[in-house]
Each structure stands twice: as C-alpha cells, then as structure tokens.
Amino acid sequence: MIEIDTLLVKVASRCNINCSYCYVYNMGDDGWTEMPKFMPSHTIKILTERLKEYLENNPERLFALVLHGGEPLLIGSRRLENMLLSLRSVLPEEHCISIQTNGILITDNILDICSNFKTSLSVSLDGPEKINDANRVGHRGEATYSRVLKGIEKLKHHADCSFLFAGLLAVIDPNSNPEEIYNFFKDVGSPNVDFLYRDGNHDKLPYGKASFHSVEYGYWLTSLLDVYLADQTPIKIRILDDVIRLALGGYGVKEGMGITDFGIAVIDTDGTVTKNDTLKSSFKGADRFSEKWNICSHSLVDIFSSNEFADAHLLQRANSAACLACPELGVCGGGMPLHRWKEGEGYENPSVYCKDQLHLINHLRTKLGVSGKKIHA
Ligand code: SF4
Secondary structure (H helix, E strand, C coil): CCCCCEEEEECECCCCCCCCCCCCCCCCCCHHHHCCCECCHHHHHHHHHHHHHHHHHCCCCCCEEEEECCCHHHHHHHHHHHHHHHHHCCCCCCCCEEEEECCCCCCHHHHHHHHHCCEEEEEECCCCHHHHHHHCECCCCCECHHHHHHHHHHHHCCCCHHHHEEEEEEECCCCCCHHHHHHHHHHHCCCEEEEECCCCCCCCCCCCCCCCCCCHHHHHHHHHHHHHHHCCCCCEEHHHHHHHHHHCCCCCCCCCCCCCCCCEEEECCCCEEECCHHHHHCCCCCCCCCCCCECCCCCHHHHHCCHHHHHHHHCCCCCCHHHHCCCCHHHHCCCCHHHHCECCCECCCCCCCHHHHHHHHHHHHHHHCCCCCCCCC
8 A cells, every 4th residue: 555645635725816826727627627625524624534544554654744725724613613523533643634715715713723733834836926926816817925923913913822833835936036035934923934836737837937948937046045054043944954965865755856656646626536737737637547546435444455545646757768777866756747748758857847957956966065977968
C-alpha cells in the first residue's frame, strides 16, 4: 500500500475569488462544474469512517489533512465546526489538520473553531498590493489585497496565533523584485512563506518564461536566495530551505524538490478520489483515475493498495532520460509532473523549469562552497 503524507480534501468546489492563473478554474478543466458546491455531511461521515479504517490498518502512519477548495471557508462556520468535530474524532492531534485559504473569509469565530480543533491556516498571498492584485482578483476583476490583509490581521491577533498561523503561500511573479517581496513578507509577520512556480508545461510555457532554455525564475530565485542568506533573522522559506538541505546531502520533504516518495491523495466534494489536482493544468481530466473510485463505495485501504494508484504515485519520480542522467537529479528531483507535460510525450520530460533549477543549484553551490558537478543552465 502507498503511504500517504497528505490527504487533500476538497470541501468546497467553488471560490469567492477568481485568480487568473488558477488551475482549478482557468486552465481548461471544468470538472468543478459537476461537483457539489460543498462536501455533504453524509460524505464527511463516510470520510471519517474511511480514515478510521485506514488508521487501523496503518497505526504508525502520520499524515496531514488539508481542507482545500475552491475556497474551503465558503462552507461557513457551522459546517466547519461539524466537519472538524467529526475528523478529530478519529485523527488525534499528532495528525496535522490545516486549511489552505485565500484569507478573505477569516473571522474570529472561524479562528476560535480552528483553535478548538487544532487546525492551522495557511493563507495565499502573492506579495504587496500591486503584485497580488495583478492575478488574485474577484469575479469582476476587483482587487483582493486589502480583504486578505484584514483576514491575516485577525489571524495574527488571535490568542492562539502562534499555532493557528501556519504561513503564507505565494506564486512567484518573475517580473517582481525578490528583495521587495521578501521584505514585504517579513513585514507582514508570517512565520514562513512557501513560494510556488507558476503552473505551465512544455506546451503552455509558464507566465514570464520565454522558452525552455530561459532562466527568468532561476534569476528570481537566486536573487531571493542572496537576500535570504544575508538576513541575520530570516523567515523560513520552504523552497530555499529544501534546496539548501538537499545540496548539503539531506533529504527532500515535499513534492517539487529532491527525490521524494511524497504520497498525496485528493478527495473531491462528491467523494471521488483523484490524483494530484495540479495535473488539471496538463489537460482536462488529467487528475482522474480510470477507476471511478469514490470513498462512498471504496475503502482508502483498497484504493491506496491498487496498481493504478501506485502508478500515479510513481509519476512523481523523474523518468526522462535527461533527468536520469543529470548530476543534479538528487537536488532537483526532476520537477513536478505538471511541469513535465508535453502533448504526445506525456510526463517523460525534464521540468519546464529545468534550466531555472540548474541556475539556482549552481548559484547555491558556488555561494556555499558545496561541491557538486557544475553544469551549465
Ligand atoms: S535539472 Fe533538469 S535534467 Fe536535471 S533533474 Fe532537474 S529537470 Fe531533470
């Protein structure tokens, strides 16, 4: 059976905003239109039973459960409380439960409920107003920055803030100033920031990338790395911490950097179990299994023990000839599957961010004086 590190539970299939780059709504997959708006209470009850059964079969296994969407806080405080009551009845506090939110619907009541059920919140925010509002907009194109910041302020001022505020999640804008972005996030007072590459692949080049060979994101990340390493009191930046640890001979902990066996499963609002939902950006339905698995009719133990689930899990491993021969495979990992997609070739390619990764790794090795075969980006 594949061991699961993260279970992403889609509790709402709609969102109160409409970010231009969103892989759920704006990259060609409209599967969300067929989903219930919210995960129904009977599906939550079944999910709880499935988790109980899974843990009885894997008593040592700890995993993180992430309430996701759409915008998960659209479910409202009453549904959230009932859901967390149910989930916590089988998931003791050693298992992290968190919510990935755009922050706009955070209220003191929501925070009290999260505090009661040991559930933290990570907020999506791309940077200062101009950067954030370039893409993170409402359904009529209106700005969201000030509403997000209000939510973050509530989070920061809650009595249980040190637990509740898990951090910020930002999508990189390669045309922004990394130093300005870093200082902004430090001023916001987040305990950490996780930066993500923009979605894209070899057919649909990510925003800001001129070609497979260009290194716009590599330049941006090396500038961020320089600012980060020069700071005597830095905030945590997951992508940089990962690449530093890997270059020093350590292990990767999350998908996207290094060779990991990160196990993820996604459960949609109707109970359907899917692959990593970021695959939606490759083509319509790319995140679907051919088996129509649903927690209402299948146990998680059976699904995670199946060959098709194992094949999807294996997809995370670099599989192209270029990556398998690459001296930096151990640090880079070959990139996330969605970044490797090319029509006609599938996922058997290096990441579309290959040259950016090499530029970052080479720069880091030079900066830290850590050996590794230097290869040209
Ligand atoms: S740097 Fe490029 S070739 Fe090397 S492992 Fe990463 S994606 Fe593959």
